[in-house]
Amino acid sequence: MLTRDRAVSPPQKKATAAIILVAFLMLSCASLAQAETISAPYSAVAPCDFVESLEFNGTNANASVTEQVELGPRTTGSNGSAALRALIHTQLPLWDVANNTYTEDNITFTNVVAKLAPETMDESTPRVVIVAHYDSRDVAERDPDINRTMDPIPGANDAASGVAVLLELGRIIPFMDLAYEVELLFTDAEDQNFSSGSLYGSKAWANAQSDAQVNRTTAFIVVDMVGDEFLQLTHVYPGDVALWTTIAPLASAIGLMDTNEDCNGNLGRDIVNLSISTGVIDDHVPALNRGIHAIDLIDIRFGEGAEPFGGYWHTHEDTPDKVRAESLRDVGLLVELGLRSEAWIYDFQALEVPEDDSTPPEDDVQNLDEEKMEVERHIGLGITALIGVLGAMVLMIVLSLSVNLKREQ
Numbered sequence: 001m002l003t004r005d006r007a008v009s010p011p012q013k014k015a016t017a018a019i020i021l022v023a024f025l026m027l028s029c030a031s032l033a034q035a036e037t038i039s040a041p042y043s044a045v046a047p048c049d050f051v052e053s054l055e056f057n058g059t060n061a062n063a064s065v066t067e068q069v070e071l072g073p074r075t076t077g078s079n080g081s082a083a084l085r086a087l088i089h090t091q092l093p094l095w096d097v098a099n100n101t102y103t104e105d106n107i108t109f110t111n112v113v114a115k116l117a118p119e120t121m122d123e124s125t126p127r128v129v130i131v132a133h134y135d136s137r138d139v140a141e142r143d144p145d146i147n148r149t150m151d152p153i154p155g156a157n158d159a160a161s162g163v164a165v166l167l168e169l170g171r172i173i174p175f176m177d178l179a180y181e182v183e184l185l186f187t188d189a190e191d192q193n194f195s196s197g198s199l200y201g202s203k204a205w206a207n208a209q210s211d212a213q214v215n216r217t218t219a220f221i222v223v224d225m226v227g228d229e230f231l232q233l234t235h236v237y238p239g240d241v242a243l244w245t246t247i248a249p250l251a252s253a254i255g256l257m258d259t260n261e262d263c264n265g266n267l268g269r270d271i272v273n274l275s276i277s278t279g280v281i282d283d284h285v286p287a288l289n290r291g292i293h294a295i296d297l298i299d300i301r302f303g304e305g306a307e308p309f310g311g312y313w314h315t316h317e318d319t320p321d322k323v324r325a326e327s328l329r330d331v332g333l334l335v336e337l338g339l340r341s342e343a344w345i346y347d348f349q350a351l352e353v354p355e356d357d358s359t360p361p362e363d364d365v366q367n368l369d370e371e372k373m374e375v376e377r378h379i380g381l382g383i384t385a386l387i388g389v390l391g392a393m394v395l396m397i398v399l400s401l402s403v404n405l406k407r408e409q
């Protein structure tokens with residue numbers, strides 16, 4: 001929603017209200033254009049051909065959230081963490097599943113990597129990586145009870161929701177007959193309060209990739225905090241510009257955008273709003289830095305009316321009752337549709353240099369807070385407002401011309 005941001009001060013609100021009003025008139029046009037424009041190397045697909053075959057079950061995913069939370073905290077190195085790794089192995093019987101353990105900064109952590117390759121595969125086979133962190137946070141620094149800020153959180157939304165989506169996808173992907181490789185990457189130590197930083201699992205994964213693996217990875221998609229009852233997915237930066245252009249057509253097709261029509265011609269719900277841009281440092285950043293097309297599907301406004309990085313985020317209220325099967329289903333269907341329609345596949349061998357103009361310079365990333373912090377810049381809103389202003393100017397010119405024409409008649 002355009003007026004959703006309470007961080008904007010009243011004077012600013014007043015000053016921009018007129019622009020927003022004009023922009024609002026232009027928004028549907030802008031969104032429709034966005035839905036049809038796919039940036040290279042991706043090409044437009046026909047998602048509506050696949051909507052009928054979607055199988056993702058939100059109830060299964062929701063049950064997994066409870067099951068994971070009942071294991072106790074899944075902090076790095078904990079018993080709960082080991083138990084969840086075992087659970088992931090048992091729930092992906094048709095996948096080639098491995099634990100990859102690393103030690104860095106005296107921290108030992110383990111990624112779980114599940115691979116599923118087509119029967120015939122060679123160095124020309126693309127790979128799509130779907131990612132979730134399985135570690136739950138070891139502290140609750142945002143909890144209102146200062147006596148409990150050093151206790152680990154339940155991590156129902158912030159950890160279990162993403163894992164639940166991956167596990168349910170893992171159940172159905174083997175029957176999709178995909179012509180490319182899919183990797184489910186469950187990262188460890190994404191969200192621990194180590195003084196030395198976070199994102200250990202995804203950094204280790206990215207560092208271990210060969211150039212050939214980087215080249216054939218046509219998409220790296222993180223799902224994190226996707227279970228909120230009041231789910232709202234926005235554009236997230238940093239992120240691969242081209243890969244982001246594939247999302248609107250998929251989301252529209254299954255009715256997740258209230259500005260676009262779904263495959264039945266009905267306007268969707270307001271679940272995905274790409275006119276809002278949110279700055280988030282998450283597991284997609286090490287992949288971006290490695291030159292891989294990567295994006296983060298995350299709802300950092302956890303709870304009804306929550307501010308970015310507010311609400312139940314990093315508190316003891318991150319419990320399964322705040323998570324909804326329908327939200328998990330929305331995100332699961334979005335990813336399933338992208339996989340089935342081959343929205344994220346391109347001929348990487350035809351490209352001389354992997355295109356990745358969206359990766360920010362190293363310095364910029366370092367300057368952003370490692371803790372997924374705080375920044376929300378309305379790039380999308382700004383662009384939309386600009387389009388609105390330009391539109392209004394064109395409209396005024398046209399009107400004045402028509403008035404002049406009428407006078408001349």
Ligand SMILES: [Zn+2]
Pocket residue numbers: 137158191314
């Ligand atoms: Zn977190």
